[in-house]
Amino acid sequence: MSGHPAPLNRRLSVAPMMDWTTRDFRYLCRLITRQTLLYTEMVTAPAILFGPRDQLLGFDALEHPLAVQLGGSDPVQLAEAARICEGYGYDEINLNVGCPSDRVQSGRFGACLMADPDLVAECVAAMADAVSLPVTVKSRIGIDDRDDYAFLHTFVDRVRGAGCRSFTIHARKAILSGLSPKENRDIPPLVYERAYAVRRDFPDCEIIINGGIRSLEEIREHLDQVDGVMIGREAYHNPWFLHEADPLLFGSPAPSADRHAVAEAFLPYVERRFAEGVHPKHVLRHILNLFQAVPGARAFRRHLSMNAHKPEATPEVLREALRLVPR
Known part of the structure; x- marks a missing residue:
């Protein structure tokens, strides 16, 4: 490093x-x-x-x-x-x-x-x-x-x-x-x-x-x-x-335009960690609150909470949850 x-x-x-x-x-x-x-x-x-x-x-x-x-x-x-x-x-x-x-x-x-x-x-x-x-x-x-x-x-x-x-x-x-x-x-x-x-x-x-x-x-x-x-x-x-x-x-620009952009940029990282053997539940628990207080936040959290911990879960769980939040 x-x-x-x-x-x-x-x-x-x-x-x-x-x-x-x-x-x-x-x-x-x-x-x-x-x-x-x-x-x-x-x-x-x-x-x-x-x-x-x-x-x-x-x-x-x-x-x-x-x-x-x-x-x-x-x-x-x-x-x-x-x-x-x-x-x-x-x-x-x-x-x-x-x-x-x-x-x-x-x-x-x-x-x-x-x-x-x-x-x-x-x-x-x-x-x-x-x-x-x-x-x-x-x-x-x-x-x-x-x-x-x-x-x-x-x-x-x-x-x-x-x-x-x-x-x-x-x-x-x-x-x-x-x-x-x-x-x-x-x-x-x-x-x-x-x-x-x-x-x-x-x-x-x-x-x-x-x-x-x-x-x-x-x-x-x-x-x-x-x-x-x-x-x-x-x-x-x-x-x-x-x-x-x-x-x-x-005094510098923000790296992401909106919350969707953050989640989309996080997805390749989740995939990389998954390839290293890290189960998605360990990574995705940290993104549960990203859409705090916006429409779709509850559905987003619920989908991740119900599916990310499953043994067969993959990073696709995040992509599915993201579809539940209106842009």
């Missing part, structure tokens, strides 16, 4: 989301926006070191600009994983310091690492020494009862000292016991002002805000205060949401 864009533009990005931001969804996104920065699902450093690397890290060249998000807390492992990711051609290495799940905590990474900014700094420094790519951090505004601005300021200051100059801040604290990961995405209140304050106090750093942002108007409002916006669930539940990103945020 190759093709690092320089410099990397983080004005708009799509968040790393487990089971969602797979290579297949990212390819679909690229048919809607060429400029928005995309992220992989979180991949743990031990998985990269000891697991099926091509399966975990492989991607299509069209997916650039593309960042890989790593999970871990061992600087030596993270440095080696970062080296491997650089070899695959990623454009950025991002460290997860925001995921609140029990499984992640048991592995001592994710949001619980905010309690140990010195360790995060050590991890960032080790990765930065190992690669020529930018090393960035995605965090929360705090954890449990440590959620005042002083805590966040100390965290950013320490990690900045290790060389990190780009922070993506999910503007909710993480509650590490008592709430599920899903509840942690909704229940703790959003406090955007914390991210704004980091931007004011660290003018040499790039600050990207994340959490609960669902419209282009909101994106523009945040961009008056911070350097970039990261979109999470809205990009998955309504991927066509991204179609205005290139012309309105990056």
